[in-house]
Amino acid sequence: MQEIRASFFIECEELLEALQDALQMMEGGEADDETINVAFRAVHSIKGGAGAFGLDDLVAFAHSFETTMDEMRAGRLEAEAETIALFFQCGDLLSDLVRVARDGGDIDDAVRSNLLSQLEELAGQDGQAAEEEVVDFQPMGISLDLPAIDGLPDLEADSAAVTEATETEANALRHVEIRFSPEPELYRSGNEPLFLLRALAGLGESTVCCTREALPDLEEYDGTANVMAWQIELHTNADDDAIRDVFDFVDGLCSLTITEVGPDDPGGSGDEVTAAPLPVDAEPEASLPAEPVPEPIRPQMSEDTVTQAAERPADTQRSKPGATVRVDLDRIDRMVNLVGELVINQSMLAQSVDASGLSGNTKIASGLDEFQQLTRDIQDSVMLIRAQPVKSLFQRMARIVREASSDVGKTVRLKTEGEGTEIDKTVIERLSDPLTHMIRNAVDHGLETPDDRVAAGKPEEGIVSLRASHRSGRVIIEVADNGGGINRPKVRQIATDKGLISPDQDLSDTEIDNLLFLPGFSTASEVSNLSGRGVGMDVVKNAISALGGRITITSTPGEGTTFSISLPLTLAVLDGMVVRVGSETLVVPLSAISETLSLQKEDARALGPQTQVVRVRDTFVPLINLGTELGYSPPRESYEGAIVLLISHEDGQRAALVVDGIEDQRQVVIKGLQDSYGHVPGVAAATILGDGQIALILDPADLLMNASGQSRPHQLARTG
Amino acid sequence: MSLNVLAVDDSRTIRDMLKYTLNGAGMTTHLAEDGQHGLEVLDGLKPDVIITDINMPRLDGFGFIDAVRAQSEYRAVPILVLTTESSAELKSRARDAGATGWIVKPFDPEKLVKSLQIVAG
């Protein structure tokens, strides 16, 4: 059951997504008749599943939501903008309720009752009725006390009689006589007297007797008349309700009388409880020729069908186009790990073949090549399994925009692009927090107030865009607003006040923009209740870095600001350069290295007492000695002949990393350090090399930032 | 009970619950995701009983029952309708469409099995 529960919550996510899609279509005026049906079904299915698990809060709200949507389905309610906006809010609350049902927590009751009353108003239902309906929707299976199907007996009289009957000796065996006479429609509905009688026999000891009073001679038999009837003597401790339950489905398709003969005493006479003979309303179905159904049709359960049944599921799978398989993420992760091991194993094998001098053997060499190719292919395929479209993430952001804009009183529209772009599932999950923060920032700080916008000749409605795309082996996600752009003088002022920069420091626009990412930049006066919460852009930047990503800003005064996040496609592998530093081996991501140099005597020059720069063509780049920076080796005496990796940062920063040797260039499997140890400054992760040793994977950007402390990067190259 | 059951519902959770309940009662369960899919799965299956949801994409429960009843071999197969609504109107529509009985969602497993006994032995 636990598994079904878990899969229910997964389904809920999908249903909420479908709901969101449908509402967006309705909002954008692209809805057709089916759209509201899709939305309705989504909520309806959530309600159905929630009921099965006794999630009453969820059921109750979904019910009200669905009831109002049903009005729209029936054409009694227009899909006005306000109504759609309400539906969006209800969708948000529904998603909260799902989350609370899954993870615990609280719901804002004020929000809920507000939405409920709005829903009720729209549906024209008064609270009372809604309440009753919800009560009606209880895990009660088949219920008897239903308002009449055409021609159902008077309920009140009936239930009064039932009560009376029930009150007599609840536990003692009763003796009742039941007369059951099916109408032809009973057979047509697929009901089967034999099974009914069998079920009745399950209630106690029964004697069944077929009455043939009405049976005509064969030649007169026209097959449509009600000719078969049964009389059942039942000794049972079940009450009339239980007996009637058996006949629930044929209510109206037969005449049924239940007569209390008395307590289990053949001679006694009892109250008669009679279900009125039930008139038959339906005309014979046109598609069903009115042929006699003289004999109960037994279910055909030959061995033949059993075998067939066993084979069936496979067919079922095949008949679904684009069928998908639901796999536990743990299993995929295990597979990713195993493939990682395979990659390591393959390189170890290659290394030992090399060492044993066998690599000259062309057969072995080409076999190894093929092995390597296959390993890579398997790895790529496995990574693809983990990839997911960013759509669900973007949908969550739509909600953030709605909430944030109403909090600050701005009209904001979210435009999304490239929702189908796929990224590793883990990356998607871990992007949620930083993106939320960036979106809030864009709404709160990025966009001007409506008045300012109008004054600037812009439309009052601000636009926040969220775009995803693949670009040269990485995923790019952009968060853009069409607001006023970064107020650079103000940013500069804040940074100066906070002591992050010196007042006379000469900074380019890009450098000023990047001040936003400095820890401690976000100030109390800047913190609104929305984007503040003590979280600055530095936290966003760290979160992105932890994913192996980079974030950059571009901003044009009066036109807006764009944050661009560049992420690796997968967290699991990386193309790296294997280098030696002191006695340790390190891996530097290839994507960060723009070139490698061997230093000549005049290339390295002192800048300050502690710092050196390297001349690369016409520019000077700060020199960082990895050995001393990481504490692996003492300062060098000279940089002549030293090997340098030139690191280029996406925001234009550069640095020259001094290493003791370059050993290899290859793909490595990323093993996180975060879980087992924690974050190590300047280190992104670890990997296992061909010899089984662990090597750390450098995070050049983080290294530069940490080495710099809070001052300018060039001051940090503390090289002796 | 070793009944052969075809269950049609667009909610995976409900399908899972049905399968869990029915298999637990010793039945063989075949699942389909909507009416259209149900007809595909039904083809040659000869189930002892069919359980179907009403509101489904592509082909809804009413359409599905119509199509099933139109096949002579399934004219008398018991069909139970799954519904969250216990409204009389819905049930009467279900019956008009050719359903044998109904199960109110969320269903009580015991009652579900009992209902199956009533319609399919």
Place this chain on the structure above:
Amino acid sequence: MAGITETTEKLQDFDEVELLSFRVGESEYSVDIMSVREIRGWTRATSLPHAPAYVRGVINLRGAVLPVIDLALRLGLDVEEPNDRNVIIVVDIDGRTVGLRVDAVSDILSFPRTQLHTPPEMTADQGNTFIEALTILEGRMIRILDLPAVVPSAQEVAA
């Protein structure tokens, strides 16, 4: 009756402590055997920059990255450079897996819980804070390590 006997036995079982004892320098320490996952020979660890001195680095434990803590350094004892006779005791602490470098494993001990004593408060020894309990067994003093204290949380280490 059978049920009662069983319960009593269980209680007794519960009251028995089982420890893995090992040598660090000249002293004998131990940990609850239930927290020990495996014992393996010393291999060179890849050192982590900016880590506290007692963190020897990380090793490859069948494809997983395992941080290794040098117990001697952690407990403030004299330290010899690791050698091949050293072992790494792999322990689970609150769901985290960590290796402890010790000089050698000595014994598996089992005795009633009642023989455990709370260590006296002595502020002079920094290492003292890592001792959860003490006992005397055949004349030897056995120190039982407070593992969560010995192995700080990931945040503390990284901070």
